[in-house]
Amino acid sequence: xxxxxxxxxxxxxxxxxxxxxxxxxxxxxxxxxxxxxxxxxxxxxxxxxxxxxxxxxxxxxxxxxxxxxxxxxxxxxxxxxxxxxxxxxxxxxxxxxxxxxxxxxxxxxxxxxxxxxxxxxxxxxxxxxxxxxxxxxxxxxxxxxxxxxxxxxxxxxxxxxxxxxxxxxxxxxxxxxxxxxxxxxxxxxxxxxxxxxxxxxxxxxxxxxxxxxxxxxxxxxxxxxxxxxxxxxxxxxxxxxxxxxxxxxxxxxxxxxxxxxxxxxxxxxxxx
Ligand SMILES: NC(=O)C1=CN([C@@H]2O[C@H](COP(=O)(O)OP(=O)(O)OC[C@H]3O[C@@H](n4cnc5c(N)ncnc54)[C@H](OP(=O)(O)O)[C@@H]3O)[C@@H](O)[C@H]2O)C=CC1
Ligand SMILES: O=C(O)[C@@H]1CCC=N1
Numbered sequence: 001x002x003x004x005x006x007x008x009x010x011x012x013x014x015x016x017x018x019x020x021x022x023x024x025x026x027x028x029x030x031x032x033x034x035x036x037x038x039x040x041x042x043x044x045x046x047x048x049x050x051x052x053x054x055x056x057x058x059x060x061x062x063x064x065x066x067x068x069x070x071x072x073x074x075x076x077x078x079x080x081x082x083x084x085x086x087x088x089x090x091x092x093x094x095x096x097x098x099x100x101x102x103x104x105x106x107x108x109x110x111x112x113x114x115x116x117x118x119x120x121x122x123x124x125x126x127x128x129x130x131x132x133x134x135x136x137x138x139x140x141x142x143x144x145x146x147x148x149x150x151x152x153x154x155x156x157x158x159x160x161x162x163x164x165x166x167x168x169x170x171x172x173x174x175x176x177x178x179x180x181x182x183x184x185x186x187x188x189x190x191x192x193x194x195x196x197x198x199x200x201x202x203x204x205x206x207x208x209x210x211x212x213x214x215x216x217x218x219x220x221x222x223x224x225x226x227x228x229x230x231x232x233x234x235x236x237x238x239x240x241x242x243x244x245x246x247x248x249x250x251x252x253x254x255x256x257x258x259x260x261x262x263x264x265x266x267x268x269x270x271x272x
Contacts, residue, residue: 001025003030004063008068012125021047027049056080063093065093067096117144118137120166130157166264172257
């Protein structure tokens with residue numbers, strides 16, 4: 001099995017490890033580097049994986065070295081990885097999940113020709129329902145992409161784009177679950193406001209989102225058509241949607257995606 005080292009056992013690093021284990025990945029083929037001692041101990045006892053505090057230690061012997069650290073920590077990790085002979089003993093690929101940081105930035109610091117693949121996952125990888133977008137760097141060959149796709153395909157749907165689309169991707173599917181959770185929070189607030197208990201409100205909102213998502217995925221119809229089918233003439237949905245449009249919800253989402261893309265771009269320019 002492909003050996004995977006995850007550098008950074010934070011939110012997305014842990015989600016990846018849990019998702020892979022739940023999908024049947026062998027624990028012996030996973031290792032995590034996490035420099036927060038408390039978190040490292042917690043991950044090791046809860047997940048049963050080997051956790052080390054040194055990125056170089058984790059990367060040694062791994063086929064995929066997955067970076068899941070904050071953009072500001074990338075330099076430190078690359079310096080640490082410089083202590084070992086990356087790609088010397090075996091074919092290795094660096095997989096960066098870091099928002100905004102380009103493959104060329106890694107390529108410039110890694111041994112010449114080292115393959116780098118930029119990936120944007122999202123937290124639903126935790127439950128095998130992630131959206132994982134891949135962009136190959138200059139030296140990533142089809143075989144490398146296949147390996148990355150195979151491993152990450154266990155935790156969600158994988159698609160490939162050109163790297164110049166990755167900031168947009170980050171703004172849509174990377175941050176996207178947070179937008180959905182915000183909508184859920186607001187709907188639950190509304191449901192409680194019209195007299196439902198928090199428990200009932202949560203049940204109704206969650207299942208409504210699950211059902212709507214399933215229709216989006218399975219019906220082949222556009223969101224607009226699906227919404228029209230809920231909207232009876234002169235009815236409740238029309239009254240609600242009029243309020244949402246009056247409040248500028250649509251344009252707020254559009255602006256939100258622009259803001260996220262710009263933030264991702266700034267991560268890149270801050271570290272180039
Ligand atoms: N959260 C998400 O939904 C997504 C995140 N990402 C990307 O993933 C990256 C991580 O995000 P997230 O998981 O939210 O962040 P977290 O801060 O939760 O996780 C990063 C973890 O890495 C640790 N760390 C930092 N440097 C090292 C090192 N040299 N060796 C070992 N461990 C280290 C941090 O420890 P400490 O805090 O002590 O520094 C922290 O525990 C970001 O670049 C983000 O853009 C991508 C897609 C989705
Ligand atoms: O908020 C962030 O910066 C990261 C990138 C995508 C999702 N979380």
